[in-house]
Amino acid sequence: MTKDQRIKKRHRAEARFKLYGLVSIILALTFVGFLVFTIFSKGSDAFSKTTIKVNVSFNAEILSLPSNPSLEDIQDADYYDLALESINKLLLTSNPDDEKLLKKLFSPDFDLEIKNYLVKNPDLINQTQDINLTSSDDIDQLFKGNFPRDIPEDRRQVNDRQLEIFDELVAQDKIQKKFNNYFFTNGDSRDPELAGIGASLLGSFFSVVICLILSFPIAILASIYLEEFAPKNKITDFIEININNLAAVPSIVYGLLGLGILLGFMNFPRSTPLVAGITLALMTLPRIIIPCRASLKAVPPSIREGALAVGASKFQSVFHHVVPLSLPGTLSGTIIGLAQALGETAPLILIGMVAFVVDIPGSPIDPASSLPAQVYLWSESAERGFVEKTSATIMILLTFLIVMNFIAVYLRQKFEKKWN
Amino acid sequence: MNLGIFTAILLFCIFSYFFGQTTAKKLVTNQNLKLKTLPTYYGYFVALWCGIPSLILFAVWSLFEPTIIKTIVVGKVLSASQIEAGLTTNLIYQKILSYSAGNFTGDLTDTIKIGALAYAKITSLAYKAKLASILSLASIGFIYAFNKVSKNNNARNDVENILKWLLFSSSVIAILTTLGIIFSLLFESIKFFSSINIFDFLFGTNWSPQKAFVRDASAITAEEYLEIKDAFGSVPLFAGTAFIALIAMCVAVPIGLFSGIYLAEYASYKSRRTIKPIIEILAGIPTVVYGFFAALTVGPFFREFGESLGLNVSSESALAAGLVMGIMIIPYVSSLSDDVINAVPQSLREGSYAVGATKSETIKKVVFPAALPGIIGSILLAVSRAIGETMIVVMAAGLAANLTINPLESTTTVTTQIVMLLVGDQEFDSPKTQSAFALGLTLFLVTLVLNYIALRVVKKYREKYD
Known part of the structure; x- marks a missing residue:
């Protein structure tokens, strides 16, 4: 091998090596892109729902309402017959079999929707009105085009006659796509068209707020102690090692801690944001302390010495000068820690936050779910409607996380002082 | 209830902060003393002495209250020897709680009624005792701190010492968390290893814990025991x-x-x-x-x-x-x-x-x-x-x-x-x-x-x- 050949060979090796690096980066970026793309392409459908326009005449006789009914009368009335009668008008000929099939095109709560409409507009009694009623999940998927029509009838949820009715309604322009308000306001449900993230959104909110209240002050105080006051001795070393190890303990172990001590030993109520918040706070604490200490360390000693030189006590120099200067870093570390807590699932499963919660929780001691736990729960259901809802929940969760991380980065870049 | 006590403590603290501050200022005007530090530090000093002991008592009490009440109520019910067959004490206690909260559905038995009565009595007693002891502790702290303030001590050093302890105890929470993890894991694991040999667990090659679903742990036959023993190979x-x-x-x-x-x-x-x-x-x-x-x-x-x-x-x-x-x-x-x-x-x-x-x-x-x-x-x-x-x-x-x-x-x-x-x-x-x-x-x-x-x-x- 001549010298030239050797150099060429070495340069080829150089190019190959650089290519490996580039390929790995591109692979990593592709993974990010692919993940986000699959979630968003599946989930975007969940923000709209399919409705069927029904002409409802609010006949006071069918509802057996007295003349001049009060709001209570309207709320107590039975709307089922009225609702059935109204939707049956969609059919041109009356046929009991068809009526049964027709009913299945609507969500099981269709009479409730009519009731809620009347409660909101009580002066509609004895008048007729076009109302958009939520359709069942099968029709929803059919209308969104996620439902193959050419497979044999017995493997379909919607049979041929229902398809005929559906096509007729589409031709009459009675079927429309509307914004899915249920997705944000409802609790969990067995029917995908009625299921929403209301309960889990509030549950997550309560848990994260409790986590913030507990972990933020303790983390700041602990990092101030370790960074500014702690003497260099065995106890301090031990605390430091402890914190570093706790930050790397698997999150499921914190779930076992919550289950064993908070639920088993102290008898806290199960499935509540209170327990979730405490567990998450214990988990988040070391993860906040580490960035807090880093940002305290970044404040140069000249600041402390300047304060001490004009007669401030150690405490005054720390609390009046060092802590305010380190605040941007501290806050951004806290927000990132909270974002992690928001996305955490495993510990919540162990303390019973994966529950079927229909009612929206009113306080931190009501049973609730949380956004990631809702993702886990729905991901186990096979219906296409739930797959869509799961992806949409992930979209909401990711949006929150992106916003939180953005705020953290902004705080740091905008307010943090560069000392050198 | 707890929220009320908590607000009471906070109000007491705010009051004592201003009280300490004005006392210190009065020392200047009335006795013509030169204060050793800024008046706010006297305020903080009194407020901290008033708040910290009572908050600690409040937290400890609230943590152990449910467990203690449960033991007393269950003890009362048990001493009435009206335990129904097939019901665990936990289940009965749950029923008593939901009956007391007013949302009980199901068969109402005497046990539950007696339990609910005892529960109501003990909770109201506990609430009064809690309020009284917390308020008296806060007052003791207040009086102690007030005495020191009127002697014009160096409040800043005292406040900083207290705060230093507060900072230290915050960082000790990390150790407590580790201890909590170890305690909760060890506690149940020891119970587990008392029925399953630790070597069977570590070196067994068969994992089927669903076999170990036995209603009554005391009535296991030898055969069942062998089966359970082999079910936990990790x-x-x-x-x-x-x-x-x-x-x-x-x-x-x-x-x-x-x-x-x-x-x-x-x-x-x-x-x-x-x-x-x-x-x-x-x-x-x-x-x-x-x-x-x-x-x-x-x-x-x-x-x-x-x-x-x-x-x-x-x-x-x-x-x-x-x-x-x-x-x-x-x-x-x-x-x-x-x-x-x-x-x-x-x-x-x-x-x-x-x-x-x-x-x-x-x-x-x-x-x-x-x-x-x-x-x-x-x-x-x-x-x-x-x-x-x-x-x-x-x-x-x-x-x-x-x-x-x-x-x-x-x-x-x-x-x-x-x-x-x-x-x-x-x-x-x-x-x-x-x-x-x-x-x-x-x-x-x-x-x-x-x-x-x-x-x-x-x-x-x-x-x-x-």
Whole structure:
């Protein structure tokens, strides 16, 4: 091998090596892109729902309402017959079999929707009105085009006659796509068209707020102690090692801690944001302390010495000068820690936050779910409607996380002082 | 109720702050004393003495109140010897609570009525006692502090001393958390190991805890006992965990390491600033999202792909879970190795260039060996994360414990089993539930050792070049 050949060979090796690096980066970026793309392409459908326009005449006789009914009368009335009668008008000929099939095109709560409409507009009694009623999940998927029509009838949820009715309604322009308000306001449900993230959104909110209240002050105080006051001795070393190890303990172990001590030993109520918040706070604490200490360390000693030189006590120099200067870093570390807590699932499963919660929780001691736990729960259901809802929940969760991380980065870049 | 007491304490504190401040100011006007420090410090001093002891009492009392009330009420009910057959005391206590709260449905028995009466009596008594003792403690603190203030002590030093203790106790919470973890894991594990031999657990190769579902633990026949004894062999779980972690590392280490090297050595400053945060997005995505991705996209894709090749691939294959876990771990490896490589002093590189080495030769022969301890540390941290990862394997890996090294079959992991054993209603006294804590304990110890070694290696490495 001549010298030239050797150099060429070495340069080829150089190019190959650089290519490996580039390929790995591109692979990593592709993974990010692919993940986000699959979630968003599946989930975007969940923000709209399919409705069927029904002409409802609010006949006071069918509802057996007295003349001049009060709001209570309207709320107590039975709307089922009225609702059935109204939707049956969609059919041109009356046929009991068809009526049964027709009913299945609507969500099981269709009479409730009519009731809620009347409660909101009580002066509609004895008048007729076009109302958009939520359709069942099968029709929803059919209308969104996620439902193959050419497979044999017995493997379909919607049979041929229902398809005929559906096509007729589409031709009459009675079927429309509307914004899915249920997705944000409802609790969990067995029917995908009625299921929403209301309960889990509030549950997550309560848990994260409790986590913030507990972990933020303790983390700041602990990092101030370790960074500014702690003497260099065995106890301090031990605390430091402890914190570093706790930050790397698997999150499921914190779930076992919550289950064993908070639920088993102290008898806290199960499935509540209170327990979730405490567990998450214990988990988040070391993860906040580490960035807090880093940002305290970044404040140069000249600041402390300047304060001490004009007669401030150690405490005054720390609390009046060092802590305010380190605040941007501290806050951004806290927000990132909270974002992690928001996305955490495993510990919540162990303390019973994966529950079927229909009612929206009113306080931190009501049973609730949380956004990631809702993702886990729905991901186990096979219906296409739930797959869509799961992806949409992930979209909401990711949006929150992106916003939180953005705020953290902004705080740091905008307010943090560069000392050198 | 608790909220009321809490507000009372807070109001008392605010009042005592202003009281302390004005007392100090009066000392100046009335007795013509020169204050040793600013008046606000006198205010803080009184408020702290008033608030801290009572808040501590409040917290401790609130923590233990439910347990103590429960013991007393259950004791009362038991002494009335009206325990119904088939009902545990816990269940009866739940019924008593819901009856007292007014939302009880079901058969109302005398036990519940007696219990509810006792419950109402004890709670109201406890509330009064709590309020009285907290208020008197606050007053004692207030009087003590007030005495000191009127003697014009140096309040600033005292306040700072108290605050220093407060800071110290905040940092001790980390130790308490560790103790809490160890206590809760050990407590149940010891109970578990008293019925199952620890060696059977560590070295047994058969994991089927559903067999151990025995209603009455005291009435086990010898045959059943043998069966239960053999049901808790954790080797398949640890093998499965290690296997999936290995697959994950096969994905994450090459991609992460090469990305880290590229970012540190080749990428321009500008592209580094944009690419690094994008890769770190992978670390910020909740693991449940990866689990969903693995279970709904990657798993079925592998199955269909395998079928088209004529292979029999489980839809919960270890390969799918491991691959997605590997993707999750890429940023941990890449970020840490990027930092570590950046910390290698420039002089080493320049020496290598000076003798005519190309960039890749410098990286391979000089930078990489120098950074190796740090890189190993970061890989160990990544392994510990892979072992402890839960949601991906719960959603994408299997439930049955197979001892297999075929990546296309399904295996289960320690974390999956912990979740499966503890989801739903648990009875605390069955070996099935306790085994989850024993698994948790082993998981905790393994990750602890890994983290400890990794953190030490990284620290040693940093010290070398600092």
